[in-house]
Amino acid sequence: MTEKQSENGIMDKVENFEIELDISQQNAVYDYVRMDEIQKRADQEWDMSSFRGRGTTSGISKENENDLIRIKMMDNSIMDTRFLEKKVKVKEDSSDTGSTGSDDLIFGNIDEEREGMFLPRRLLPVYHPGDTVRGHVDLHLNSEVPADALQVAFVGQVTMNIRMYHQHGYYDDTRHEEFVKEKTILWEKASDKDTAPADTFSLLGVSSGEPQRSRVLPAGKHRFSFEFHIPSDAPPTVPPLYISTTNYAHLVWRLKAKIVTGSFFKCKNITTHRGILLRTDLDIATNPENLTSISTEEELDTGLLWNSGKITCKATVGQAGHIRGEPVNLTLELNNSSGGNINRVEAFVRCHGKARLSESKLSCSLKINLKTTKVIMEDIKSNSYEVFRRTIPWDFKESSADGNLLPVGHLEESKMLDVNYEVTIKIKRKGLHRNFELCVPLEIGTVNSAVSAEAFDT
Incomplete structure (x- = not known):
């Protein structure tokens, strides 16, 4: 045999x-x-x-x-x-x-x-x-x-x-x-x-x-x-x-x-x-800062010659802390004082970090980069000011990931895994000498006791 x-x-x-x-x-x-x-x-x-x-x-x-x-x-x-x-x-x-x-x-x-x-x-x-x-x-x-x-x-x-x-x-x-x-x-x-x-x-x-x-x-x-x-x-x-x-x-x-x-x-x-x-529970209300809005603002000089000028962008998220699975409300203020049109603006939630083979910061690692479905804003004219209010869904399907199972917090219990969350905004315009990108950090948990307490009081 x-x-x-x-x-x-x-x-x-x-x-x-x-x-x-x-x-x-x-x-x-x-x-x-x-x-x-x-x-x-x-x-x-x-x-x-x-x-x-x-x-x-x-x-x-x-x-x-x-x-x-x-x-x-x-x-x-x-x-x-x-x-x-x-x-x-x-x-x-x-x-x-x-x-x-x-x-x-x-x-x-x-x-x-x-x-x-x-x-x-x-x-x-x-x-x-x-x-x-x-x-x-x-x-x-x-x-x-x-x-x-x-x-x-x-x-x-x-x-x-x-x-x-x-x-x-x-x-x-x-x-x-x-x-x-x-x-x-x-x-x-x-x-x-x-x-x-x-x-x-x-x-x-x-x-x-x-x-x-x-x-x-x-x-x-x-x-x-x-x-x-x-x-x-x-x-x-x-x-x-x-x-x-x-x-x-x-x-x-x-x-x-x-x-x-x-x-x-x-x-x-x-x-x-x-x-x-x-499953472990993480209450975002334990840190009061998670219950307040958070903003990031950046300015880019588009050049000295043709289509020169500045692009200023301010991104605001209504609350720094979110429950996993909850959509993220974004307000985007975009001032295009340059001589060229902005072709495209993308906004999405990103889970990012590193997975290391050991505790050492110098060990070989994998880059974690999972993105939700993108929210698209197009054709912002030159010398114009626009305000966009968009809702970013908590949907990681395009990254082949299940958003319901993604970790909350920062995985402090693990020495090999490290994760963070942010809202990423990418601005694309012809002639820019570098990518224009803003990031608004997020804290992700499983419960918000402040909301539960308000509902109980009412």
Whole structure:
């Protein structure tokens, strides 16, 4: 038997290998395919059938590349599998010719009978620091599997990769900043020292505790419970901040179950994954300056010869602090006292910063640069004064990013990730000797207690 046949043989023995979470205490689930949140009704249990049909890209056209890239990047951040490990996955069948069809990965063998019973893979239960993550690993084997162990790990970490090129090719420099890394052994192979180890056993309904032991993982349906605690100072989930297939940076919280086969290079290990969304609250009202307007003004001398003169621009944002997802109101005062027309003015919100391979400021880094949809103003005549009032939507789709998941604050908890927000205004006119650009800094949070207090007082 060849090595390839041996690997396929092990995979064929696994009918189902899934991590199922107990979400009875969670009040929200986030669907990162549709970019929307599902809330549980007060004093009611989750209706699992309401998740049917979610978590699939079958309704997204191949032409919608930005959404497909965004989803693929999120998939990759959650399904972090080491060298040569096997992911449990099946291809999605779709009769929709405009869908991604067989290119769409569904994690785990979810048949029609199970579909309405469990949470689809791309739906992330929302947790907060201090919560407890509970669930179980379901394992259904068609025949016994020789293995060393079955384990489940809970990981919260920044993962960053930069591809380095040299004269002979390239290598990937991958670094991690770990906040939590816990592992529970659910089953392990009985050793020769064990007294009368069992040949088989029944694991259906087994609670967490000491790992079960036997000579092999037997055929049949098995269930292992687990429980992990989220630290009170845990940082939030951060989606991929650099959109690339080779370079990436994200902060992810996930569970990873693994059948450890003990083979060379881990090439026969079998893994399955489950992501969660960790959310932290940041009140912009804790800093009173965030509740006041903020302005930036700049003047540019356009030259000494033809079309000379000055362009003066003042940009004002009604409030320095905003809640993530909230549109930004911008007032733009533009005085074009030059001899030429301004062809175009662009305004957008930008999430920018750096992802570094280490704490050192001199380490290799990726430049974070995510932009919202641009608001365009055109044809400002020479020797004219214009005032524009525009609303910039919080929409990062053109950057293949989910604005609902972007970090708030500045990610002080991480030594590798650093983010800031600003409103950027770019002025374009023929003959300018340099780009004319203004930036108004923003503070982004999740709540504004000042607004809540005003509503309560009224």
